[in-house]
Amino acid sequence: DGGITQSPKYLFRKEGQNVTLSCEQNLNHDAMYWYRQDPGQGLRLIYYSQIVNDFQKGDIAEGYSVSREKKESFPLTVTSAQKNPTAFYLCASSKWDISGNTIYFGEGSWLTVV
Amino acid sequence: QQPVQSPQAVILREGEDAVINCSSSKALYSVHWYRQKHGEAPVFLMILLKGGEQKGHEKISASFNEKKQQSSLYLTASQLSYSGTYFCGTERLSSGSARQLTFGSGTQLTVLP
Numbered sequence: 001d002g003g004i005t006q007s008p009k010y011l012f013r014k015e016g017q018n019v020t021l022s023c024e025q026n027l028n029h030d031a032m033y034w035y036r037q038d039p040g041q042g043l044r045l046i047y048y049s050q051i052v053n054d055f056q057k058g059d060i061a062e063g064y065s066v067s068r069e070k071k072e073s074f075p076l077t078v079t080s081a082q083k084n085p086t087a088f089y090l091c092a093s094s095k096w097d098i099s100g101n102t103i104y105f106g107e108g109s110w111l112t113v114v
Numbered sequence: 115q116q117p118v119q120s121p122q123a124v125i126l127r128e129g130e131d132a133v134i135n136c137s138s139s140k141a142l143y144s145v146h147w148y149r150q151k152h153g154e155a156p157v158f159l160m161i162l163l164k165g166g167e168q169k170g171h172e173k174i175s176a177s178f179n180e181k182k183q184q185s186s187l188y189l190t191a192s193q194l195s196y197s198g199t200y201f202c203g204t205e206r207l208s209s210g211s212a213r214q215l216t217f218g219s220g221t222q223l224t225v226l227p
Contacts, residue, residue, distance in 0.1 A: 033215075042116070042201060042219040043156070058214065090155060100144050100163050101205065103215055105155035 002027045004106035006091050011111050013078070013085065021076045021109045023091035032074035033092040033103065036060060043090060049074055078111060086113050115140055117204045119218035126192050126225050134187040134221045136202030145178050145185040146203040146215060149196075156201060159187075189223070197225045 004025045013019045025032065031050050035043040045058030049068040063082025068074055074093075078085045088110055094103040117138045124132050136145060144163045148156035162178035162185060173190040189196055199222050203215040 035217075043203075043217040045214060045216070048214065059216075088153075100161045101215075102158055102161055103146065103203070104158060107155050108153075 004091060004093055004104060006089075006106035006109050009107065009109060011109060012114050013111060015113060016080045018077055018079050019111065021078070021089055021091070021111070023074045023076065023106060024072055025074075025091075025093045025106075026072060027093055027095070027104070028071075029093035029095040029104075030071070031094045031101075032068065033094070034058075034064070034066065034074070034076045035090040035092065035105075037088040037090060037108075039088075046076065046089075084113075085111055087111060116216055117202055117218040119200075119202055119221050121221060122219070123222040124224070126223070128194060128225055128227055129191050132189045132192060132223060134189075134200050134202075134223070136185045136187070136204070136218055138183045138204050138206075140183065140204075140206045142178075142180070142183050143205045145176075146205075147176055147185075147187050148201045148203065148217075149198045150201065150220075151198045192223075192225045194225050194227065197223055199223070 007022045033048040034046040037043050044060050046064050047066040049055035055066050055068050065077045088108050090108045091106040092103045094101050117136050120135045146161045147159040150156040164180050176187045178185045199220040201217050201220045203217045
């Protein structure tokens with residue numbers, strides 16, 4: 001089945017550690033995105049990538065880093081510089097067609113700092 | 115800039131109707147609607163493009179007033195399965211080739227038996 005796979009589903013991080021969240025898609029979508037969601041709040045864009053080897057900062061990129069070496073993969077690293085990383089992280093992908101730029105989401109990853 | 119959604123929360127009885135609004139201060143290219151259950155990924159409902167559109171999906175429909183930069187989601191004869199948080203996402207005309215989707219803070223919809 002085609003879709004977006006995020007891993008791990010749950011992750012605990014000690015303060016001062018970097019962690020990487022994986023995102024893989026087999027939908028042949030050009031664009032990929034990372035969003036952060038805090039409890040009871042909306043989704044905020046961290047980074048997005050329109051093509052391989054290119055990515056742009058979103059609204060809350062500080063303390064995060066990404067890479068896009070392959071079309072299918074868009075991993076997110078939460079660095080120790082991110083002071084409040086506990087949140088639900090959603091990866092998404094999209095492809096332009098006549099209907100517009102429909103974005104599809106993965107199942108999400110819960111990150112907790114302990 | 116984040117679109118504004120209203121109301122923040124709605125409680126309905128099964129069979130009742132609801133309207134959720136989304137507005138932006140910027141010129142929009144499109145409006146997207148999603149529903150999210152707690153702890154799950156948002157699920158795509160529909161997209162409305164500039165030019166003024168109205169779409170329907172069974173008992174869920176939406177409209178996009180391009181001049182007012184507003185969109186409304188209509189839920190008719192609500193079912194228990196409609197419960198969740200509804201988000202609108204907007205793409206601005208000024209985004210150029212960078213199609214960023216900015217989400218509102220969500221409307222929590224609860225349908226009671």
